Amino acid sequence: MEADAVLAVQDLSIDFQTPNGTVHALRGVSLEVPRGSIVGIVGESGSGKSTLALAAMGLLPENAVVRGGAVRFDGQDVLTMPPAQLRDLRGRRLSMVFQDPMTSLNPVLSIGTQMVDIQYRDRTGAAEKRRKAAAILGRVGIPDPEQRLRRYPHEFSGGMRQRIAIAMGLLGNPALLIADEPTTALDVTLEAQIIHLLRELRREFRGSIMFISHNLGLIAELCDHVVILYAGEVVEHGTVHDIFHRPRHPYTEALLVCDPARIDEVRRELPTIPGDVPNLLRVPEGCVFAPRCPKVFERCRREPPADHPVGTTQSARCHLVTA
Amino acid sequence: MSAPPSEIAIGPPIAPLPAVSGGRLLRRVRSDPLGLLGLALVALVVFCGLFADWIAPYDPFKINVPAMFSAPSAAHIMGTDNLGRDIFSRILKGSQIALVVGVSSILISQVIGLALGLIAGYGPRWLDNALILVFDAVYSFPTVVLGAVLMAIVGASVHTLMFVVVVIQTPAYARLVRTATLAKKNSDFVLAERSLGAGPVRILVRHILPNIVGPLFIIGSMDIPAVITLEAGLTYLGLGLPPPAPSWGRILEEGYRFIRDAPWIVVAGGIPLIVTTLGFTFLGESLRDLLDPKLRRIV
Amino acid sequence: MLIYAAQRVGLALAICIVAMVMLFGATRLLPGDLATIMLGPRATPERVARLNEEMGLDRPLPVQIALFIGNAVQGDLGTDPLTERKVAVIIMENLPDTLILVATALGWSFLLGIPLGCFSAIRRNSFVDKFTGVLSVGTISLPSFVVGIYVALIFAVQLRLLPMRGAGESGQIGNQIAHLIMPSFAVGLGWVGYLARIVRASMLEVMGENHIRTARAFGLPESRVVSRYALRIAILPTLTLLALAIGGLLSSTVFAENIFVRPGLGSLIVNSAKLRNYPVLQSSVLVAVGIYISATIVTDMIVAWLDPRVRTAV
Numbered sequence: 001m002e003a004d005a006v007l008a009v010q011d012l013s014i015d016f017q018t019p020n021g022t023v024h025a026l027r028g029v030s031l032e033v034p035r036g037s038i039v040g041i042v043g044e045s046g047s048g049k050s051t052l053a054l055a056a057m058g059l060l061p062e063n064a065v066v067r068g069g070a071v072r073f074d075g076q077d078v079l080t081m082p083p084a085q086l087r088d089l090r091g092r093r094l095s096m097v098f099q100d101p102m103t104s105l106n107p108v109l110s111i112g113t114q115m116v117d118i119q120y121r122d123r124t125g126a127a128e129k130r131r132k133a134a135a136i137l138g139r140v141g142i143p144d145p146e147q148r149l150r151r152y153p154h155e156f157s158g159g160m161r162q163r164i165a166i167a168m169g170l171l172g173n174p175a176l177l178i179a180d181e182p183t184t185a186l187d188v189t190l191e192a193q194i195i196h197l198l199r200e201l202r203r204e205f206r207g208s209i210m211f212i213s214h215n216l217g218l219i220a221e222l223c224d225h226v227v228i229l230y231a232g233e234v235v236e237h238g239t240v241h242d243i244f245h246r247p248r249h250p251y252t253e254a255l256l257v258c259d260p261a262r263i264d265e266v267r268r269e270l271p272t273i274p275g276d277v278p279n280l281l282r283v284p285e286g287c288v289f290a291p292r293c294p295k296v297f298e299r300c301r302r303e304p305p306a307d308h309p310v311g312t313t314q315s316a317r318c319h320l321v322t323a
Numbered sequence: 324m325s326a327p328p329s330e331i332a333i334g335p336p337i338a339p340l341p342a343v344s345g346g347r348l349l350r351r352v353r354s355d356p357l358g359l360l361g362l363a364l365v366a367l368v369v370f371c372g373l374f375a376d377w378i379a380p381y382d383p384f385k386i387n388v389p390a391m392f393s394a395p396s397a398a399h400i401m402g403t404d405n406l407g408r409d410i411f412s413r414i415l416k417g418s419q420i421a422l423v424v425g426v427s428s429i430l431i432s433q434v435i436g437l438a439l440g441l442i443a444g445y446g447p448r449w450l451d452n453a454l455i456l457v458f459d460a461v462y463s464f465p466t467v468v469l470g471a472v473l474m475a476i477v478g479a480s481v482h483t484l485m486f487v488v489v490v491i492q493t494p495a496y497a498r499l500v501r502t503a504t505l506a507k508k509n510s511d512f513v514l515a516e517r518s519l520g521a522g523p524v525r526i527l528v529r530h531i532l533p534n535i536v537g538p539l540f541i542i543g544s545m546d547i548p549a550v551i552t553l554e555a556g557l558t559y560l561g562l563g564l565p566p567p568a569p570s571w572g573r574i575l576e577e578g579y580r581f582i583r584d585a586p587w588i589v590v591a592g593g594i595p596l597i598v599t600t601l602g603f604t605f606l607g608e609s610l611r612d613l614l615d616p617k618l619r620r621i622v
Numbered sequence: 623m624l625i626y627a628a629q630r631v632g633l634a635l636a637i638c639i640v641a642m643v644m645l646f647g648a649t650r651l652l653p654g655d656l657a658t659i660m661l662g663p664r665a666t667p668e669r670v671a672r673l674n675e676e677m678g679l680d681r682p683l684p685v686q687i688a689l690f691i692g693n694a695v696q697g698d699l700g701t702d703p704l705t706e707r708k709v710a711v712i713i714m715e716n717l718p719d720t721l722i723l724v725a726t727a728l729g730w731s732f733l734l735g736i737p738l739g740c741f742s743a744i745r746r747n748s749f750v751d752k753f754t755g756v757l758s759v760g761t762i763s764l765p766s767f768v769v770g771i772y773v774a775l776i777f778a779v780q781l782r783l784l785p786m787r788g789a790g791e792s793g794q795i796g797n798q799i800a801h802l803i804m805p806s807f808a809v810g811l812g813w814v815g816y817l818a819r820i821v822r823a824s825m826l827e828v829m830g831e832n833h834i835r836t837a838r839a840f841g842l843p844e845s846r847v848v849s850r851y852a853l854r855i856a857i858l859p860t861l862t863l864l865a866l867a868i869g870g871l872l873s874s875t876v877f878a879e880n881i882f883v884r885p886g887l888g889s890l891i892v893n894s895a896k897l898r899n900y901p902v903l904q905s906s907v908l909v910a911v912g913i914y915i916s917a918t919i920v921t922d923m924i925v926a927w928l929d930p931r932v933r934t935a936v
Binding site: 057059087088089090091092095096098100103104105106107108109117118120121152154165168 | 831832833834835836837838839840841842843846850851854855928929930931
Binding site: 357456457459460461462463464465466467468471472473474475476548549552555556559560561562575579582583586589590593596597600601603604605608 | 636637638640641644645648649651756759760762763764765767768771772774775779780869870872873876877880881891892894895896898900903907910911914915918
């Protein structure tokens, strides 16, 4: 399986040093992104999804400490790679689309300049680079791309900017594109357009996508595999069919129940998961979801559950799952 | 003339001023070694200014021709000048002049600036625009040049010098007050009070003034070295306080004429200026973080 | 871009006019007949009449200003009552030295200040950073004339390394440069520290922004990230301050020209102020104001050119 995985996160644990103490953001996280597939990472705020994305790119902030594990891209650990080698990967074999289109592009350089800069490793001339940039801008749905290359980011709307960001991400034909909540900052219509765009692009683009979101509906539309992240741990993963039709972890079940898009009957109140995400300064003993789990029992509070496989494609970290 | 005036006093409008308390001030300064040094130096200068008449070993004005051009010695710590006057005593007296002129002119500028700023912020738009235009026009004169012109027109005296400082400093304070006033004027609770019938004076006094006084105080004290330097500079050029007032600028000016034969005069004249500017600046730096949270986050 | 330029120039002209009103208005406050005072000991009835005619001193203020502007546009800034020479000529003789001094001082401060600030930001809390920090704070507030005098004392009087007075022999570049070293140092020192601080703060802020993270995410080399992506934005505040710098530098050059006995606009202003030579004083002051305002416009234009967001904001 590992040979087929473009990205393999192995037992990754990351802490953040903050003025209030050490935050255990990721604990023993393992997942794989097989070649040519789209893997969705689902989690609420604070689940560690962005940390995971940044770790995969080797872009963790200064106060992050890797306590253990590895992030293998094409077999090589990104976290221990020499910086020059890592830099060589970025923008070419491995690229990222960030959450906020308003601040992720340089405001004083035209998008043409930025897109040509990314191709700095190529031996081709500037004209050829501009042509490639215009071509891919056209592909993501920017009208009149040759003219638009000369424009500046602030001259585009949020939705357009995110398309530009996706175009930049795909420019190097990467093996893995990490999309960190690319539609969260956009309104629903734009969101639908971006998802539609990604679906179209996957037919031509032979790389993998790691799609991070808190929106189950998007994940269901776009992804092949799903990883559920809660408070820094992977609590369940499987194919999209497994997760949406046969969820085994109580958190996954609760997420599905609470998803407003799936509610069939008319009721007065929307269902929620009671309680709050735990404070990661002090991680509870036992199962991390125990304080909020509707199916909790005594063992859950004492003993952290192991990953129990379900069939060949699914796995859940819960005491309730027996082989 | 010293380089840039306080960035906060002259420059683009800043965000609404945060509240400042004395306790926070002291705590902040104590934790910063440079700030402590600044505080010590400022205290030294203030002490000299207050007690100059008692500490000075000689009468600063007393001419003593036989002792002229004496190098520093036990009898005269900083030597004597071209008229035999004890330089150390003159320096001490000069600190008094510097502080009195500096502090009082800043106070006057702040009062006038407060009034103008409140009017500009609270009054009609055209008045605000007109005042801004006048302020910008005053800014467009390089400081010393403005000082030179005014002194030439009005004639050299202490009052003229203070007038010069007031003209130069007032726009800066007025701008600050104007910004704060504008910010508050449109805030929700002011609008609420107005709908309840509160008049402008009440709003000004109750809501705007209390927030401004603290920052104005801090900014004013940060401006003291600039004003003292301006006074010394103008006097050095011969366009400031007339002799025999022992302003530090005068000592420098007289000393410069004899720089080859009696270099100690010029050295002595420069020291108090350096001590004063460094002291106030280190102290001000320490305190300014309280005013500009953005800077604090970065540093 | 053009509209922005027009707006800035219009505003600047308005400020100029107000400055003129203030300046001319102030001189009219002098008691007694203005022309007689201006001419001082050389006042004769014919001269008084001629001066009144030329400068419109006995007419209302707006007329006086209009006359001045009308003459100035034709290159006539009045006549020096003491030497009977045209003020415009006198100013043109003295202006180049001042401009050279200001430019050299600016050059010093930018060449030293920007790299220091940049380096301090990249290697935060290193020895260089802390040292630069203290040095900056110290030099910012030191009076430039004290620095000038001390430098002159050490290098000219005690060590006899550098010349004390004057601008040097015309035609001899080396000699002129030797005469420039001390004055430009004295004038520029405060700004090295100031620039270093601004650049440091600005860089730190920019480097923390999301688009820098994006640039790194695409594997761009760090040197390019710093120079093309970060510094270009971080420099903008320093340029805005450039105009303010020129104003402060003009003040400092007045002192430098006095200490080092250099010819220049500053000396002209000081000497005419002492002698109450109002025609020369007025015109030189207005030239100084004009330079300052022009510097403001030019830097605003450069900022607008470098930061496209500014053009649309106005």
